[in-house]
Amino acid sequence: MTVSLDALVQGVNQCIGALGMIAPDGPLDASPILFKDVELAGGHGSVVSASLHASALGIFEARLNGVSVGPDLMSPGWSAYQWRLRYRSYDVTDRLDQSTRLTLSLGNGWFHGTLGWEGQRHSYGTRLGAIAQLEVTFEDGYQQLIATDRSWSACASDVLENDLYNGQTIDARLRRPEWATPGVCVPNQTGVEEIDFDTGRLAPVRRASDCASGDRAPTSTDTEAGRWSGHRRLRAELGRLDAIPGAWGARAGHHGAACRSARR
Incomplete structure (x- = not known):
């Protein structure tokens, strides 16, 4: 089931507080990870549907317990950021455990990285951020909504440098199993803060081959x-x-x- 993120903003505000664009609250390496542990609500039967909607100022890859939620890369793609920000939707109905760690790995992409013939950087903004919502519907009709807000955490990743033109540097020695393990603290994790963003700019990705x-x-x-x-x-x-x-x-x-x- 695919649901418009824009249409859900009001419901999220009523249920869990404002849906927000979040960013690490301190300096991290080139490709930070934002994460939150999701505990499914009890007493409502089995999960009948679950959808994840996500976007970023930059590019993102979403994972549940360490496994990517889709085959796409460099989502949500290039956009006219001053007018719109594309988001992607994923069916994750069969991907949720009772406890699940949801992670969003961020990269520079077109928004923050090198772009143009003269090698300009930060063409659209100087700070990476992500916005996401997980909507879970249970057997009895109850809906549980989890959205990006100040309850999330952040940590550095194994990506030391990333750029559309200049490539990527990964130090696999920095990879941590804790990134994919719910309930486990990540070394040197930090908090997040909400950054200014107008959710009216959100628009779905137009699918292509x-x-x-x-x-x-x-x-x-x-x-x-x-x-x-x-x-x-x-x-x-x-x-x-x-x-x-x-x-x-x-x-x-x-x-x-x-x-x-x-x-x-």
Whole structure:
């Protein structure tokens, strides 16, 4: 079941306080994680439907107990932020336990990262934030609503740098099992605060195909991908201090290497 986030704002305000855009209340690394433990209400029978609606100033990935809620990447995409902010909706009916940790991992994306021919940064804003609502309907018709507010927490992630043009740096040694475990404190976690945002700017994502038409990228490690849009997936066995260098560009350079000046 897909429900308009805009239509639910009034109900959320009545049930659990104002639905708000939240951000970490202190400085964190490049890609902070916002999280909240969700405890299902008792005495109402089984869950018959559950929908998660989420968006971000920046990009986000939503997870329940460490598992992504959907296949999309870099959601909610690029938008005319001064007029609207897109949000995505996910059916998570079969994904909730009695206790579930809901996490929102944030990245710079178009909102906060490098953008444009001259390498401008912070084109639309200087602070990452997220807004989300989980709506759970039980067997007897009772609705439980969980939304982003000051009761959430924040922590740093294993992502040290992230940028649409300049790529991503991940230190897997910083990965913590606590991020996916409800009821467990995360080391060095902080609180969150609400930042100014007009919920009237929210609009649903317009669905498109997962990949643009054209040739799929071949599977070799150094290739000309042709007309292709999407992301590369690789698998590797690494030692503790090993790193994987790589480059991906919008076109090939003179000697077949990815043209870093045109990467997207």
